[in-house]
Amino acid sequence: MHVLQLYHDAHKITHACALQRRIFSHWRHHCDDPVYECMAFDTETTSLQFHTPSNLKHKGNIIVVNNPFPFGISLCIPYKDELALFWARMGTYLYDAALELLQEEGEKCAHNARYDIRVLHHAGTEVAPNIGCTLTMSRIGWDRREHHSLQRLSEFICPEMSDWEVELTAVMRNIRASHTRRGFPKSYSNYSFIPDKTTRKYAMIDSFMCWIINLKLRPVMLKEDCVTYDREIALLPLVRRIEERGMLxxxxxxxxxxxxxxxxxxxxxxxxxxxxxxxxxxxxxxxxxxxxxxxxxxxxxxxxxxxxxxxxxxxxxxxxxxxxxxxxxxxxxxxxxxxxxxxxxxxxxxxxxxxxxxxxxxxxYYTINPADTKTSRMTGSNPNMQFVPRPTSGYEGGNHVRGCFKCRAGYRMYFFDWSVMELIAFGIIAGSINIIKWFKAGEDLHVKMGKRIFGSQDVTRGNLVGTREVTKHVSYAYIFGAGVGGLMRDFLMLPDEAADCLERYKEAFPEFEGFKNRCKHELRVDGYITDLYGKRYHITPQLAYLSVNAVVQGTCASALKEAATKIDESFENCEDRHILLPLHDEIIIERRISPSFWEDLFVDCCKINMEEISVFMSRGLRLRVDAEYTTTNWEEKEPYICMKN
Known part of the structure; x- marks a missing residue:
């Protein structure tokens, strides 16, 4: 049946009634199949940012809330051979019944499930386990797409329904304009101010599209991408705890x-x-x-x-x-x-x-987006903590932004950072025997590669001074797909300097260029390439130069998630330690101050969990991790030295 016809034929229920009770009862007894018996749900909230004031309009009254509040819930429930769509507004019997249903066991899904679960948690409702995330499914299964919002996905799933937000946006614009003319700020009004007639149509389509995406992608997640999907879903509870902890x-x-x-x-x-x-x-x-x-x-x-x-x-x-x-x-x-x-x-x-x-x-408080890029790199927002500048960046006087993030009373912060993980991942994927051999011997890879590329001479290129610095940045530029133009733009090299660097690099390590050619062949034949974890990346052959970045960054992103999950599992039942922030190749943890013996055990445990990454250990490689700590603030961290050493 066509998607549009399926929507038109669905039961649309907006108040408690006998049919609603029959459908809820039917789902309670038929909720084990994650594809055909899955219930999709969506929350309509007062804002998108947590720990930020917003206004809730309820029965003509304005209530200030400090977190996104779910003033309405939409459900899409399979009922025999049909679908039932529900819209429940806060303060109604149907709203309370929907909350009770969400707390019961059974297969459920939501688009950006992490957000909806957190919203309901703040409102006092704990959603029962077995929750699929169609946003994560879309990013894995439809990785060619630039955007994964429900509205954008509906443009190719069912173009006839892709304009449902137009009316909502127009109504919201008029409401905000009427309030700003009366002197209120733009953030004063939100979706809770929109008339129920408009909101319910929008909300029902949201949950309906979420159910359709689950129907299309969940079978793929259960077969082809089960390992990747399970790893991403397992990370969601940890991400929620990180977001709730924040930094002082x-x-x-x-x-x-x-x-x-x-x-x-x-x-x-x-x-x-x-x-x-x-x-x-x-x-x-x-x-x-x-x-x-x-x-x-x-x-x-x-x-x-x-x-x-x-x-x-x-x-x-x-x-x-x-x-x-x-x-x-x-x-x-x-x-x-x-x-x-x-x-x-x-x-x-x-x-x-x-x-x-x-x-x-x-x-x-900040938001962590666990798979927000094509390579599944974690990103941040509201604010993006990954871009907090280092003390030496900025103007000549430096900056002290990181110095303003301090330890909680009685706690220390620890910083665990991988050394050259991206480069060793590239060496494994490209089959570079020399890089693997140097890494196992404990050599500085940038120094060894620099000697092979430029010989014993000390070189300067653009704003990079010294052979090691030049080699390091050229290596990462090569991984990220930058050519001559990229080196000129990012490191202020002259055209001849940039071309010479890349030519020397390719001559010293011909296996890297050979790997690029293999990627082009795989993209033409299979349409995708895979990283060390088996995750697929669909790239057009014309953009094959991006393949190195995809597999290297994807491998490192999955390694970070594996390490963070292992460390979090080791913290089970320990209330004195918390993961604060996962960065690109670094994990920041806080722990209550304790005697040095127990502190050494804690640091060793975290380092082991980061060093022993499955895809590297299976190839006989143990990663290197540097540990630092501070008792004051992020800026004043120093190397951690174990007492036993």
């Missing part, structure tokens, strides 16, 4: 840094205007460009890929120009770069983090 933020220190940087920013703006000889707004690229040209900088010096720009790459390339520019122009460009770095620190980090910490008694 020192608002007093952050305010002090913000005031200092604001003073510095004002001085830098005045310096830019003085060196330019005119008053203008240097924060505006449109106004800065003509001023720089008028001061004597040539258009070709500010042109990147045929476009005139004043971005960081163009300005840094100008400073490296030979012969060197006039000293006054150098001072002007450096002042602009310093001004922008300070402004980024104040507007992107200090100011918003202070506001977030103020909402939650000094705790910064």
């Amino acid at each position: 933020f020192d608002t007093r220190r952050a305010r002090k840094e913000l005031r200092r940087l604001d003073t510095k920013l004002t001085a830098e703006i005045s310096k830019v205007q003085r060196l330019a000889g005119t008053e203008f707004n240097p924060n505006s690229p449109a106004k800065l460009l003509p001023v720089l040209l008028e001061c004597g900088i040539l258009k070709k010096d500010l042109t990147i890929e045929g476009t005139l720009t004043t971005n960081k790459k163009a300005l840094e390339r100008f400073l490296r120009k030979q012969p060197a520019p006039r000293p006054k122009l150098q001072k002007l460009v450096r002042a602009v770069l310093t001004m922008r770095s300070i402004r980024t620190l104040t507007t992107r980090y200090y100011a918003p983090l202070i506001v977030r910490a103020r909402w939650n008694n000094g705790i910064i």
Whole structure:
């Protein structure tokens, strides 16, 4: 039956009735098949961000809540040979019955199940286990797609139903406009303000599309991608606990840094205007460009890929120009770069983090998206903790953003970081005997590879100084699929320098280029390639240069999830230790301070769980993990040395 016809023929129930009770009772006795007897559910909430105030409109009253509140629930339940769609608004008998049903055992699914489970948990409802996530299924099974929201997926599942959000968006726009005209902020209103007639249609289609996706993809997850899917689902409870824990933020220190940087920013703006000889707004690229040209900088010096720009790459390339520019122009460009770095620190980090910490008694809560990229790399949002700058980045004076994330009273933070995991993964996948041999011997891979590429000479390329630095960054650029243009753009190399680096690299390690050619062949024949964990990546042969990045990043992402899951299992029944944050190749953990003997055991346990990764151990390789700790803040971490050593 066509998807659209299936939706039209479904029972649509919006209040408690005899049919609703029969359907609920039928599902309780027929809920074991994860494909055909699975119940799809979706929550309609006041916002998407946790630990952030929002307004709930209920029976004409406005109630302020600190987390997304489920003011409505939609269900899609298979009933004999038909489907039944439910919409239950808060305060109705059907809403209470739907919550009770979700707490009962049986196969269920939701799109972004982690979010819906967390929303209901905050509202006092614990959803029973056996919950599938159609968002995770889509990212694994339909990895060619750029977007995996229900609305985007409906565009190819059933195009006739893909515009259901248009009416909802229009109504929401009108409601927000009416409130802003009365002086309320844009965030004042949300979906709970929308009339029930509009919301129920939207919500029913949401749960219906979720059920259809489960019907299409769950059989694939049970057969072809069962290991990958099970690993992703097993991670969801851990991610929820990480999001609920958060990190302690020192608002007093952050305010002090913000005031200092604001003073510095004002001085830098005045310096830019003085060196330019005119008053203008240097924060505006449109106004800065003509001023720089008028001061004597040539258009070709500010042109990147045929476009005139004043971005960081163009300005840094100008400073490296030979012969060197006039000293006054150098001072002007450096002042602009310093001004922008300070402004980024104040507007992107200090100011918003202070506001977030103020909402939650000094705790910064964040969202972890466990499989948000094509390679299943974990990403973050609200805020993205993976982009918190290192102390040495930013303007010349450095920054102390990480220094504002401090240890809880009585706790220490530990930092476990893999060494060259991406490079050794690439060496295994490409079949590089030398890299594996050097790694087993405990050699510094970047140094050994540098000697093979450039010999004994010490080289400098672009803004990279020293053979080791050049080799390290060229290796990662090669893995990520960057060519000559990428090296020129990212490391300010001249065309000849970039071409020479890549040519030497390919000559020194011909197996890497051979692996790329094998990937092209596999993509043409099979349509996909696999990483060390067996996860498939569907890439068009024309984009075969991305295949190295896919399999390497995918392997490392799965290794991080395996390690995090093993460490979390070792913490079972231990209330004094918590995983705080999984980064790209690092895991941050906090633990209550204890005698050094027990601390050594804890560090050894975490290191072993990260060193003994299944796909590497099966090939006789034990990864290297560096351990650091701090009793103060993230910035002041130092190497951990076991007492027994």
